[in-house]
Amino acid sequence: MTYQLLKMLHVAAVVAWLGGSLFVSLFLLSSQPQDGDEAPKERKMLRALRRWTLFVTTPAMVLTWLVGLHLAMTFGWFAMSWIWVKIGFALALSALLGIQSAALRRMADGSARRPPLVDLYAPFTVVASAAIVTLVVVKPF
Template sequence: MTYQLLKMLHVAAVAAWLGGSLFVSLFLLSSQPQEGDEAPKERRMLGALRRWTLFVTTPAMVLTWLIGLHLAVTFGWFAMSWIWIKIGFALGLSALLGIQTAALRRMADGSARRPPLVDLYAPVTVVASAAIVTLVVVKPF
């Protein structure tokens, strides 16, 4: 029962983390520095997204890591190769969230500069997530 509960919490935390990361990706991709009537609406959206990232997406990422590492230690998964590849992808997704959070902060500070490689944020998130799911379900090695 405890395993099922932890697995459910892990998957729910992953969904919140990746959903938030994808939303930030799409926001950064589509936002442009606004002036005039649209500027206050853009700033409100940016503020709401920064709060969501701070209070939901980032804690979900931390919870995902804590539960995932607990499960890996408890069930001895570190002896298997697939977990190390999964951890590599998860580290990449964690770094991407850090890059996205920094880009949101720069936008809030008034930077009009487009974040580097912003076109790749969403596809990288989707591909890395698919790879992780494949590794978890198939456990190829």
């Protein structure tokens, strides 16, 4: 029973983390630095999204890591190769959230610069997530 509860908590945290990360990706992609009347609305939305990322998405990422590492240690998955590939993808997704958070902060503070490689944030999140799910379900090696 405990295993199912931990697995459910892990999956729920993953959904919150990756959903938040995808939302930030799409918002950064569609947002344009504004001057004039639209600038305050854009900055207000950026600040709200930054708070959401700080208080929901980032804690979900941390919870995902804590529960996932606990499960891996408990069930001896570190002896299997697939878990290391999964951890590599999870580290990349964690780094992406950090990049997104920094971009939100800069844009909320009034930066007119477009974040680098912003067009790739959402596709990378989807591909990395699909790879992780495949590794967990199939355990190919």
